[in-house]
Amino acid sequence: MTAPDVRAATCTVDGRPITLPQTGTESLWDVLEDHGVALPLGCASGHCGSCTVLLDGVPVPSCLVPHAEARGRSVATVATAADDALVAAMAEHGAVQCGFCSPGIVVTLSWLLRTTAAVGQPITADDVRNALTGHLCRCTGYTAVVQAAVSAASKISAASKAADR
């Protein structure tokens, strides 16, 4: 993959190079939408978390990012940032209802699993709740989401330990 060029105002989105505007005040979310990347937008002020993406591997609400801040960086949406074990666990636990908040939640919790459970660190329900701060869900009450993440974490940890043996 070719490295994006800051001065040429490009970034990659889910591994695909895209051109960013040279001027203007649109957010990264606006530009993603212009490129056909559909993400839910709730508050447009960084409170609800529904538009969260990974920017250079770190979760951030895309509504908070000026498009120019993405120059030379990689953006991953739920399409590529989702952890399969988490998605399966969320389905199993009924952790999705209307689904509006789910893309952002999946991006953040997948990042949490990759940076903790996958490297052998335990994840508690409190860790998950802390990670969910800034993700508003009006349907689930979060309980099933937390259960799903803890369940996925234990499966990932077990698989990681088995692979180490």
Place this chain on the structure above:
Amino acid sequence: MTRHVFPATWEQAGHAALDGDAVVVGGATSVQPWLTSTGAQPSVLVHLRDVAGARSVDGMAGRLRIGAMVPVADPALRPVFGGTEPVWFATPAVRRRATVVGNAVSPFGPREVVPVLAACGARLVVLAEGGTRSIDVTAVPPNGLEPGAVACAAELAVPERIAFRRVALRPRLSRTEIGVAAALGDGCGAAISVGVGGPTLVVEGAAEFLRDPAGSPGFAAACCSAAPDPVRQLVGGLAVRVHRALHEPGGRS
């Protein structure tokens, strides 16, 4: 149309910030919502992300120098926040992007970290047309620094102990209505904040009461004398809790 510039040095950043109604961008967590909600079209956004040294935290002789791009969640800043990430500040995702220096000078939102910084005796290093100067962190006007000025860093004492108690709608995800912060250590003291987006006021003469384990009443009185009338009782109550937290960290506070 708004242009974007990415200076590599502070000199370039200062030069770019002189351009019309330029807006300086650190973590952008308050700039972008302002742009989105108001439709503002400043002539240029000056992005600090590539400025050499802007992401560094340097410690020396009990003091810290925090670069303008250092985020609130940076582990190197934990001593300033009592050994943990400041969970009272926004959300984890915002804390990973919002910068300490940007929050302290932002004209777009409440300066949530300022009481804590002020308790550590923080000063801001500001680059402006006339050269570089140092200003008290509480001295930034409500509408931000003057046009063309760029805050490069914050310099503050590393506290031996620090406590911050506040009144807010909720423990998290709610802005500070009333806050009292105090720290023990050379160059440290106390500060109160009154009102969301309101001023942070340094509490004069607090240091002697803070060192004294029995100095709670004196500290509360000093805080009350700095507070406006309607909130004096609240500030006094918070001050007692802060003093207790400094001296009985395992106790209820």
